[in-house]
Amino acid sequence: MYALTFAFGFFGNMVVVLGYIFCLPVWRSTNVYLFNLAVSGLVFQCTLPQLSYSYAYNLQNVSPEICIINRSISYMNLYSTIIFMAWVSVDRYLLLCNPQREHILLTVKASLCIVITTWIWVTIQILPFIIFIIQDMEQTGWTKCHDISSLAEIKGSLIYSAVLTVTGYILPLMALYLSSQKMVSVLMKREEVLGTSFQRPVKLVRLSSVMFLVLYTPLHIMRNVRITSRLPELNVPECISDYIYAVYTVTRPIAYADTVINPVFYCLMTDNFKEAMLNKWSQLKRMLRTAT
16 A cells, blocks of 8 residues: 555656756645645655555564664654644635735735644644664564554653644644635625636635545554554454455555645646646746757
């Protein structure tokens, strides 16, 4: 599943990143959020070949540097993605209410400040996880690279996982949902007044919330269930613990499949990006015809 995610996701995110760098003449606040979303997905995609190889050959021993970097990147991508998508939703709602972009949050400068703050916040969220990994690798002689669900520090990792679920997933999901609902409400009112159909943007807005709900919820539920099942005082039978771990293992690549789906949103949510890509493609075709 990780290999398939890389096969389909790397190309899409690479096209988006290059498209923003070389094709987009004028940047808006939404473009800043979507560009960072694409960069996050692309960097994560670069860790998947090594991860797929390790799982394919059941390689348990990984260098400490690779372990820490890969685990950190995967979690930073997981939680930065939903926050950036929430900012995109807020940005779209503010633009509906302020078509002339007079709102301060709709400026590129404000979006850059928000992006920097978001990366700082996500890094702060991931720092305890890095500390847990380092402590766990010290206990195993720097040879085992465990996921958060398999760390030796069970109670500490459970508390951290629960806090991360609330601050990193539930709160951004609520922000995404509320701004999406506000946007849908505005669009529906305009549809009644103007008689113009806004079904496409309404469906797109709702789809973004549903995507995170479907892809991320199983991971966060099973991660906390998995850590809880390892508590010694619960004395969970080994066979049940194995089943829980198996289900949790499947939910991980399902959650990271969002890096394959996200490039679709870049094309659907901003018309100027699609136009810029098409214009650049037309220029390349004309250059090829001229050269031949």
